Amino acid sequence: MIRPYGEAAIEAAAALIAAGEPVAVPTETVYGLAADATNGAAVASIYAAKGRPSFNPLIVHVETIEAAEKIAYFSYQARVLAKAHWPGPLTLVLPVREGSGIASLVTAGLSTIAIRMPAHPAMQALLKAVGKPLAAPSANASGSISPTRAEHVMRSLSGRIPMIIDGGACSVGLESTIVAVDADGLRLLRPGPVDLGLTLWTGGSVESPGQLASHYAPTKPLRLNAVSADVDEWLIGFGAIVGDATLSSNGDISEAAANLFAALHEADASSKEGIAVAPIPNTGLGAAINDRLSRAAY
Ligand code: TXA
Numbered sequence: 001m002i003r004p005y006g007e008a009a010i011e012a013a014a015a016l017i018a019a020g021e022p023v024a025v026p027t028e029t030v031y032g033l034a035a036d037a038t039n040g041a042a043v044a045s046i047y048a049a050k051g052r053p054s055f056n057p058l059i060v061h062v063e064t065i066e067a068a069e070k071i072a073y074f075s076y077q078a079r080v081l082a083k084a085h086w087p088g089p090l091t092l093v094l095p096v097r098e099g100s101g102i103a104s105l106v107t108a109g110l111s112t113i114a115i116r117m118p119a120h121p122a123m124q125a126l127l128k129a130v131g132k133p134l135a136a137p138s139a140n141a142s143g144s145i146s147p148t149r150a151e152h153v154m155r156s157l158s159g160r161i162p163m164i165i166d167g168g169a170c171s172v173g174l175e176s177t178i179v180a181v182d183a184d185g186l187r188l189l190r191p192g193p194v195d196l197g198l199t200l201w202t203g204g205s206v207e208s209p210g211q212l213a214s215h216y217a218p219t220k221p222l223r224l225n226a227v228s229a230d231v232d233e234w235l236i237g238f239g240a241i242v243g244d245a246t247l248s249s250n251g252d253i254s255e256a257a258a259n260l261f262a263a264l265h266e267a268d269a270s271s272k273e274g275i276a277v278a279p280i281p282n283t284g285l286g287a288a289i290n291d292r293l294s295r296a297a298y
């Protein structure tokens with residue numbers, strides 16, 4: 001399960017990722033749990049492995065600045081930052097490009113996306129071998145600290161992921177600096193290895209910087225555990241409950257997670273006044289789906 005970083009390990013990891021599996025891989029900051037960012041079900045498998053009780057937007061890792069520009073809109077200021085600090089431990093939060101192909105579970109339905117070009121040769125080799133952007137949160141179970149060695153990942157996620165690439169200890173050992181770049185300028189969402197002389201933006205929650213700004217919720221009233229639509233409601237179905245759209249017609253929780261944010265956007269954009277959602281079993285990823293839905297519900 002743990003394989004030393006090298007050509008063979010990268011090839012095997014790329015094959016797993018192409019098959020929709022998550023793989024733990026070192027970056028210069030911490031080990032990441034990487035999956036194909038364009039495959040919603042693969043991204044759902046990251047959450048399943050981490051046992052994350054809710055969906056937070058993830059960082060997308062890219063091989064080149066050109067690849068990043070295909071995913072997000074870079075202002076002049078964003079481009080200057082990328083050129084100065086990439087590859088390296090700086091994550092930029094930028095407006096996501098329509099038609100980027102990134103799964104909506106990666107951005108958790110937001111119109112912005114967190115993106116960085118990592119410096120570690122193992123992650124760079126994996127990006128090159130896969131040929132797609134990789135979504136990767138830190139490779140630890142929810143609630144435990146970020147791993148900076150393959151053994152840390154093993155201790156936290158053993159049996160829950162198919163492979164860990166061992167690239168030794170991470171040279172930086174601290175998660176990337178996160179900066180949002182928009183028309184108002186720069187906002188530091190998470191302090192980290194790259195010091196831009198900014199003070200932490202406090203518009204978000206104290207507990208987890210940037211979180212408040214990083215929660216998508218529909219604008220319409222949302223009703224949970226609905227078995228049918230009321231007057232003027234758009235019903236999001238699941239399993240036997242069909243609805244106007246469905247998270248998963250065969251009751252597959254992972255498929256439901258992958259479809260969640262796109263389904264909420266579709267419901268929000270419909271001509272109906274309200275949104276109803278069928279009951280989702282509260283097991284595994286279902287708990288994360290229900291957490292997000294209950295936050296969005298009135
Ligand atoms: O160094 C790192 O950044 C590591 C390695 C693996 O690259 N990754 C990492 O990911 O720390 P994670 O998932 O543990 O932290 C990602 C952070 C979260 O706090 C999340 O809320 C924030 O990035 N984030 C992602 N997208 C965002 C967005 N669109 N707006 C605001 N915050 C965002």
Ligand code: MG
Nearest residue numbers: 137138146175
């Ligand atoms: Mg983390």
